[in-house]
Amino acid sequence: MPGPRERLLEAAERLTYDHGTTVGVDALLKAANVARRSLYEHFGGKDGLIAEVLRRTAEEDLAKYATTMDRAGDDPRTRLLAIFDELDRVVSTPTFRGCRYLAADLSLTPDHPAHEVTRNYRERLHALLRTELDHLGHPDPATAADQLHLLVEGVLAAGAANPGTHPGRAAKALAATIV
Template identity: 65%
Template sequence: MSPRPASGPRERLIDAAQELTYSHGMGVGVDAILKAANVARRSLYEHFGGKDGLIAEVLRRSADEDTARYEETMRAAGEDPRARVTAVFDRLGEIIAAPGFRGCRYLAADLALADPAHPGHAITREYRRRVQDLLRDELDRLGHPRPEHAAGQLLLLIDGTLAVGATRTGTDPAASARELAEQILDAGR
């Protein structure tokens, strides 16, 4: 854990919590976060009101970063909507194969945050909506007859790919999901 240079207590808390909640789960203790961030407990309450507020901010930051990564992956694939969508699954294969991969942060959060009113749930829902909108836009460009429905199917494949990638090592769920995604894309022809 190496905090960003010259970052204040708020940023150090977010950095530490972002890393620890991914590597150790949402149940990571406040003391571990405070130690990794090298801040006093008071800073947690001043900046976030407690752990729930910190978790919500971590999810918000992560969602912004991950949405930008989806956009970057799609942009790098060129202008063809089909290539832009399938590039997402190729990128997921790379992510799953990378050291330290622990699955989908948002699925893990939804499962771990028992209180349905936890602010993190609204953030994970919004994140998934943003990703689905990106996919739907590409399906619209392809002229798919049911872009919203197909985008939901693609999002289901993404969630499943990340879950299987974390729980069944030695498999290649991204390649299988890419094949299924191609079938969804072809349904629009």
């Protein structure tokens, strides 16, 4: 059985995705089956726990983007467009609730430590896109990476707001004109 730290992380990852970052401490403690002291010992409080959950999921999500591109082969254009097929699949699942990073940014106070994590996540995703565009020999990789990143964020937002609409398909068509 995982220890208290891991149980807190697992419970917070699930509950904050399903119910938002405003989920109560008592609900987190109950779901993790840990004492309040464990929360403060391992994370310094709920803010630290939320930031750590986002840090952990960011690593997982960035790895998923890389895996998606790797599965698409070596051609940078194909690799970039594969992202939108995968996003369309993700936003079409019944458990999709939107982008956890955007939700955190919108719900947390401006001084919350999670904002540094979400900013870092976005910077790294942008760099991943930019690297592929550089390999493609795109004439303006910085601007194209901005545009593709905007499409990624848009797919995630539209998928949450309008289930069943397949925004990844529309975004892929736009992405094809960018790359």
